[in-house]
Amino acid sequence: MPVIIGALRESAPRETRVSLVPEVAEKLAQSGARVLLERGAGASAQFPDAAYRGVEWADSAAAVLEQSQVVLAVQPLSLEHIQALKPGAVVVGFLQPYARREEVKALKERRITSFAMELVPRISRAQSMDALSSQAAIAGYKAVLIAANHLPKFLPMLTTAAGTIRPAQVLVIGAGVAGLQAIATARRLGAVVEAYDVRGATREQVKSLGAKFVETGVSAEGAGGYARELTEEEKRKQQEVLDSRIAAADAVVTTASVPGRPAPKIIPRAAVERMRPGSVIVDIAAEQGGNCELTRAGEVVTHQGVKVVGAVGLAGELAYNASEMYARNLLNFLKPAIQKGELAIDWSDEVFAQACLTHAGEIKHEPTRKAIEG
């Protein structure tokens, strides 16, 4: 029996992405699976139903859920959708294990096998499945566009008959995937770019993109490619240097986050107050509480002439490409588990083992289990 792989029209507010784009749906169908989509699933990502080939359609989420052995999603399934899943179903998506406890419990209780794309190990072989990275790259690009659009200045230098316009100064804080893409985009637009990361190992990547690395004399390499938290003394030293670079910047893009924890506060109110009026901060970490003390998620706060943009859902604003990349990540993740059109998960594969959130009535991800079950 060929596996039925279903995808819903996302129902979370403001979510514009879709988990299956035509290119990937077609590949899954060609691999022998049956692909079942809720009508209009891709519409908000600019993939009309007519763009999908070789798939089947259902008129409601319920109809998709009652037939699908595998359900692909962008956002965590709602409690209602979890109740409607077929017994033994497999769910793959951003399941937000740290934030969505009720949903994790429901997945466990219904004995659903769920894989959280956030938990895919950051090993070389799994790079093509790294959805956090693909979506972060989009967020980094978009953050610079937002900054450029708020700024009352050109990013590039401009030479005209009436003299020269100086290029804008952009500071990027956090040189992960989002930060590096922000640097690259600001450089493309001709800005003078500085970047900072507590992980000194990012220095060469920053420089290779044509940006200057802000040296604070503090390093905080952590496990798994993320930064560890700093000591108070380290923070103070870092802050002194950073504050002066923030004050010099026309636009600041902040991207620092630690998984499962509130975002580190890097830009205090006092630093904002040293910035020139008209300057802009775009805070990609707004959903995790923000890197700036003044950030309010989903809002633009103006403080003494400085705009602080609490950016949320940035990847969704480039829904077409974000969906394209996310769907490819899902395909690369799922492909080894589909043999001749049938589902066969190899639990000895560390990618499946580590990405697994719930299975057979258990929470398999240890930090989530501890947080929920103690």
Added chain:
Amino acid sequence: MPVIIGALRESAPRETRVSLVPEVAEKLAQSGARVLLERGAGASAQFPDAAYRGVEWADSAAAVLEQSQVVLAVQPLSLEHIQALKPGAVVVGFLQPYARREEVKALKERRITSFAMELVPRISRAQSMDALSSQAAIAGYKAVLIAANHLPKFLPMLTTAAGTIRPAQVLVIGAGVAGLQAIATARRLGAVVEAYDVRGATREQVKSLGAKFVETGVSAEGAGGYARELTEEEKRKQQEVLDSRIAAADAVVTTASVPGRPAPKIIPRAAVERMRPGSVIVDIAAEQGGNCELTRAGEVVTHQGVKVVGAVGLAGELAYNASEMYARNLLNFLKPAIQKGELAIDWSDEVFAQACLTHAGEIKHEPTRKAIEG
């Protein structure tokens, strides 16, 4: 007696620019003039009062107008402000001779000497005074940022572990100053760019910026660097080719205008309907009626999934740099008329002669005089 040069806080709705920035105010003061600013004049352009050196301040527009021999402005002075001008005053600004008949009449009746920056001749020597060009360059840059921000796609090509994202296709219509800056900006951002202008002479400029020139087999070189209007047959031929390039584009930026006339309609509804959903048109000519049939000035119209942005006041969205460039244009225009701090206009200079809108109780600009007085 040193000439008093005054600048107001602009009062037109949504106008954020200022006619005098600190750098230029200081140069005028150094040349021996007295510079008088209305308090807060530069605030919305991010030039706080404290940034100006060597100037004097007045608490109201009335106080500036009653003392100033020369008044610098961005937008046309209001009728009320014209009435408050000192006898014999000189006004320099964008005076919109074609649109603001009542104001032109009032300037004439009050025997004000007014210079419209729109009328500065497009000769090589006057390039540094060409405010239409300096503001158009800003509009072209901003239009691409707006397009990029509305688009659900990346502009640049992106190569990731999960495969490649294709670059966006941008079509720029009209290769004047705004169009060329739009091309340059879209190229900076990594888009694949095509451009079209009825004036075939722009072909090499377009190509030198890394864009492809759309060949329609129609040319319409006109006088003064602007395009002439096309015949019906030429229009049809142009339209066929253009429509297919519009349909292929993710983003279209239109910049075609003819001074004193409604903007040519280049993108009919049918062409919009051939575009992919999620595509964007940014119409810089919206204030002149728009290049697209669906454009509504100041609004974003969504038609069958295509966004049509009726862009207005684009230069004002980059108020800092726009003011900087405009103020330099004014300085370059005014400089020859200030001798040892006193005003002395050389009427034999074709720049002053041609830029003059009203003087000594007459409308000096012939097309405006005809339109108003017949």
